[in-house]
Amino acid sequence: MNNWFKILYIFTFLCFTFSKAQDKLMIGEKRTVFSKVLSEDREIWIHLPKTYNDTTINPAKYPVIYLLDGENNFEYFAGLTDFIARTPYADIPECIVVGIKNTERTRDLTPTKSQKKSPVNSAVTLFTDSGGSEHFVKFIQEELKPFISKNYRTQGYSVLVGHSFGGLFAINVLLTHPEYFNSYVANDPSLWWDNEIMISRTENYLEKNKKFPANKSLYVSQADNEEQQKNWNSDMTQSIEKFKGIVEKNGTLNYKHTFFEGETHGTVSYQGNYEALKFIFKGFRTNIKQFAKNPELLEEEYKKFSDRMGEKFIPSETYLNVILKFMKSNDFKESETYFINLKNRLYPKTK
Structure with a gap:
């Protein structure tokens, strides 16, 4: 049993070492x-x-x-x-x-x-x-x-x-x-x-x-x-x-x-x-703090930006998640509801 334990230990250690050696930071x-x-x-x-x-x-x-x-x-x-x-x-x-x-x-x-x-x-x-x-x-x-x-x-x-x-x-x-x-x-x-x-x-x-x-x-x-x-x-x-x-x-x-x-x-x-x-x-x-009192401002600013660029841009889902976290943690309930609806509209859940 002792030998089998050693073999198992060595195998596990090698697998862990090999796995860690494969971790890489890839830029492209x-x-x-x-x-x-x-x-x-x-x-x-x-x-x-x-x-x-x-x-x-x-x-x-x-x-x-x-x-x-x-x-x-x-x-x-x-x-x-x-x-x-x-x-x-x-x-x-x-x-x-x-x-x-x-x-x-x-x-x-x-x-x-x-x-x-x-x-x-x-x-x-x-x-x-x-x-x-x-x-x-x-x-x-x-x-x-x-x-x-x-x-x-x-x-x-x-x-x-x-x-x-x-x-x-x-x-x-x-x-x-x-x-x-x-x-x-x-x-x-x-x-x-x-x-x-x-x-x-x-x-x-x-x-x-x-x-x-x-x-x-x-x-x-x-x-x-x-x-x-x-x-x-x-x-x-x-x-x-x-x-x-x-x-x-x-x-x-x-x-x-x-x-x-x-x-x-x-x-x-x-x-x-x-x-x-x-x-x-x-x-x-955009300034996330401004959206607490005026949540509509986000869409207004993206509309203005899109018009200037000649291409449509919308808030990313990642950014909307950050905004929602900010509203929730600071208890801005009305604004939180607004951004939940905006996220569902821009990024509808698929079954």
């Missing part, structure tokens, strides 16, 4: 999409909101953020979205994040064929594979988006986020295919590209259309780049400032520009993306 999954447009496999990294697989609530649909340079930005960006979407302090709705890993970055993100001599070796020509952004955006719109919509629960609202060449790409898509995304983020965009061709395109767009499309947002961050002012990228700052002047003078785009003192081209995206998401979803945050 990798998928591969074959692109007929680009004639290649594209690796994408997908982060789902914390409530996506929560079986205690009804399955919900989520906005989607398409993140360029996924291999550089995905890990911090996934955590960032979770942090600022947490109830009851949410500044943004929970979002699905789709990071797109690069294959030929210059080819995919630049709008025109343009070359430049290396600043450190004039015998070397840079960017010889440039000018393929139209094919890349076609891949995103016609192949990647349908793949995401087919495999995940998505809402209609989408955001495109890019940095440097990715920021150049985002602004180009806004000008050439504004209907593809609802909002655009360009962190320290390379608007110097091809003799500032994007500045010309912006002027031409406004000359033709007079104003930017309704319900679109653009956030642009600008790095201090103090060290870069001494070298070949010094035209980065001037081109961003020119673009800022054109857009702000027109005044028809929901636009924000932020200059980050002390940040470099390589570090500005972190702060830029935080500010960008808060700007894009401005008005999403």
Whole structure:
């Protein structure tokens, strides 16, 4: 019996150890999409909101953020979205994040064929594979988006986020295919590209259309780049400032520009993306304490927010549960009854 007890003990201990070893913190999954447009496999990294697989609530649909340079930005960006979407302090709705890993970055993100001599070796020509952004955006719109919509629960609202060449790409898509995304983020965009061709395109767009499309947002961050002012990228700052002047003078785009003192081209995206998401979803945050006396205010604020965004948003079931807990614990019975009815209306129980 003693030996059998030892064997049982060892078996139980090993099972427990193995089980504990399998506990992992997962921030996403990798998928591969074959692109007929680009004639290649594209690796994408997908982060789902914390409530996506929560079986205690009804399955919900989520906005989607398409993140360029996924291999550089995905890990911090996934955590960032979770942090600022947490109830009851949410500044943004929970979002699905789709990071797109690069294959030929210059080819995919630049709008025109343009070359430049290396600043450190004039015998070397840079960017010889440039000018393929139209094919890349076609891949995103016609192949990647349908793949995401087919495999995940998505809402209609989408955001495109890019940095440097990715920021150049985002602004180009806004000008050439504004209907593809609802909002655009360009962190320290390379608007110097091809003799500032994007500045010309912006002027031409406004000359033709007079104003930017309704319900679109653009956030642009600008790095201090103090060290870069001494070298070949010094035209980065001037081109961003020119673009800022054109857009702000027109005044028809929901636009924000932020200059980050002390940040470099390589570090500005972190702060830029935080500010960008808060700007894009401005008005999403509500004050739970106000609903005790005026419960109807929640629906009124979501209606106002939806009208501004051009897409319908409703309070999440998770947030309604938090509100109900607050009303119950503080004995706001009338408001509690109101939110019970609202929850049943928005998220009816299924048999």
